[in-house]
Amino acid sequence: MAITRPRGTNDFLPEDTSRWQAVEAMLRQICREFAFDEIRTPIFEETDLFIRGVGNTTDIVQKEMYTFTDRGYRSLTLRPENTASVCRAYLEDKLYGRIQPVKLYYMGPMFRYERPQAGRFRQFHQFGVEVIGTDSPYADAEIISLAWEFYNRLGIRDLKLYLNSVGCPDCRPRYREALQDYFRPYLDQLCDSCKDRFDRNPLRILDCKSEICQNIGKDAPQIYDYLCDTCADHFEQVKQILDAAGAEYLLNPRMVRGLDYYTKTAFEIVVEDIGAQSAICGGGRYDGLIEELGGEPTPAVGFALGMERIFSALKAQGDDIEIEDDCSVFVISSPENQQTRKAAFSLCYELRRLDIKSELDYEGKSIKAQLKAANRINAAYAVIIGSEELAAGQVIVKCMKDGEQTTIALADVKEYLLGR
């Protein structure tokens, strides 16, 4: 095979796309119930949007972006995530002038240049929601419950919801310093990646898989002791609202968000048994992003969930989405009689207009072969238009399940089949 698809991309075949469509329909339905409207933004944007929006220090910006120069010498980037674009649209399209908050959802492909692995692709698909224009903890709780409801409806089990607060530009730096002060004496004992993390993102040391680092980090200061009053209060309210709603969450003070723009609430939904990339949904509050992009200070919350990981989880848990793979009617004609073939074509067309899924043979195969084809695609009925039948204005309707067949008038087939 000469040309293959680019590394880390997938072809979704009919047996896949029907499942995707079912999940997408479920997501749209839930969004309707929660009063979110869809937004579609470009798949590529000016590179600077992501540098400013996602954060120059993040892995995404530093090594994972698909950036190219177009013929007008503009630097463009395939979107690695969609929140920055939605915020850009909020400003550019003046959504701040509408009723606040603005509640939007999106779904579509995202692109990150990473080594592929279980649950990780270079082109992957996210569904996400954003609530822009309110700092209410109810908004945080709302989107969390939306995500949770979705997974429950889908039937994914053993989910864990991790909740944390990562503070804000007022209080996070203080915590960061406290952590660095704490780890500094142990710096040369930490694992290699944690030595890097020390400067880049000391919060991540707490989450290291190495036992040594875990042990060293045991008595490290907790974020909760450093949150400012505003953040602490907000966090407290989110927890109380979730408690009141009966949501089960786990506080995870070590959970860090990868993207620079997060403030206050951070959450993650995780399923075991889909491999190392077990985060199936991640989100939080990003009160500083709109301002960073040149707008008025505007609070917002959102999350993104990975579509591919949904299917991994379903598969790992032995579940599948019910899909219809049968055809209702196969119309058969006599291969040697063009009149019957045309009559079959016409009947097929009419059945389709009645919303009856119908097929017929194009190749002039023998009746035996056509019946075989009907059987193979799981047709419920075969309608046989033979020369003799056509001459008499009749057709044979054969039930493929039990083999019973009856001869009826051609004019009556549609009604007959509609009644089945």
Add this chain to the structure above:
RNA sequence: GUGGAUGUGGCGAAGCGGUCAACGCACCGGAUUGUGGCUCCGGCACCCGAGGGUUCGAUCCCCUUCAUCCACCCCA
């Protein structure tokens, strides 16, 4: 970017230095007259990811390369 595993027909899968590269599934055709699903018969890899090398001889050994999978990193 780093590490490990793998790469034989549409799919699954034997063979691992020397007979025509097993087998199963799928697919195609046939088993008398216009009728499927079962059974039976027949067909289906000048080639073993690609390129080089070693050898009298390589799918099986070596090198390079590409791809896939898994893990690190990070994240959805």
